[in-house]
Amino acid sequence: MTVTIYHNPDCGTSRNTLAMIRQSGVEPTVVEYLKTPPSRERIVELVSAAGLSLRDAMRKKDTPYEELELSEAGVSDDALLDAIQAHPILLNRPFVETPVGTRLCRPSEVVLDILENPDIGPFTKEDGEVIIDAEGKRLV
Known part of the structure; x- marks a missing residue:
């Protein structure tokens, strides 16, 4: 299964999402989008595939x-695309693409909806929030 995550390693949500993907048994293609920004066309594709408007895909906090x-x-x-190209931090993260679909994974557990193997076992976010308990029950 091919999975791609548009990742910011400084973002806890992005790190949690990446950890869930890996815990599902997949090593994704990781695109650090601040270092390697996607093209305008790619941004439009991601946003459209996720079912969002461009404005809904923009990060407002700390940008x-x-x-x-x-x-x-x-x-x-x-104009929004011009701004994202000039300031990639304006693109919210993490976007994840899988054969099942594309999502802006905020909150991070949204990624479970598009993984081919969403039964990842127990998972606790960095902040201590339990997403999947010891019995495999999804709590969020």
């Missing part, structure tokens, strides 16, 4: 989103 006045009415998708 230049407000400073660039991207929240203003009338800002076009082309």
Whole structure:
């Protein structure tokens, strides 16, 4: 199974998502999107496949989103794509692609919906939140 994660190693949600993918038995292709930003076309493909609008796929916290006045009415998708290209941190993360589907995995356990083997056994996030208990029951 081919799985690709658009990953930021400084992001706990992204690290948790990557850990769940690996715990499912898959070693994904990891694209550190801040070092290797996806093309405009690739961003549009990811966002569309995830069923989101471009604006919904943008990260606002700890980014230049407000400073660039991207929240203003009338800002076009082309202008949003220009901003993401100039500031890749504006693209929310992690996006994950699998043969089952594509999702923006926020929260990280969303990835379980698109893994071919979602029965990953017990899993606890970095912050201590239990996602799957010792009996294999998904709690979230």
